[in-house]
Amino acid sequence: KAGVTQTPRYLIKTRGQQVTLSCSPISGHRSVSWYQQTPGQGLQFLFEYFSETQRNKGNFPGRFSGRQFSNSRSEMNVSTLELGDSALYLCASSLEGVGRRGGYTFGSGTRLTVV
């Protein structure tokens, strides 16, 4: 079966711009979560969506937002980009529903560079 697909793989943006990243989960997976990875902070949780509802949100400013569509595909948006937003953005999908414990399948990530 197809894995988790993230697009684009690489992106270069200018400070102040906004960016939208896309994540298509494994078919049948209803949970999609997003993570930011930087050399200094490591992996940090951004948010999680389940059945089009944001279920959890990490400690990031409001410039970071996301949504999930009825087909479980998810997008995250970062507005007013700052240099510190340069990072690898990873999404993961899971079969997990309420009361279930699912493993995660990660996408290859989008490497965002803000100049």
Next chain:
Amino acid sequence: KNEVEQSPQNLTAQEGEFITINCSYSVGISALHWLQQHPGGGIVSLFMLSSGKKKHGRLIATINIQEKHSSLHITASHPRDSAVYICAVKRLVNGGSQGNLIFGKGTKLSVKP
């Protein structure tokens, strides 16, 4: 203090050696994950544990819930095992499994031929 601590940060081994990576956590969890990340960024989920021990090929993962500690062992290490190994815990929230993942800083493993 980080909620998830891994040791060592860096590890160099000779091919064939037995390797252990440790993970300690300070929060209530519903599950613990071991992840592998190769250069280039892709992350592969190796194990998900909530108790006991799991084995997959040359990899073994154990967890002690009472001591809040987990170990990842690699037997007969090989250069292709060179990667960053990351421990992540799923925080227990309201007795369910809806908490987010909290990650350790990772252990960079290099296996020399």
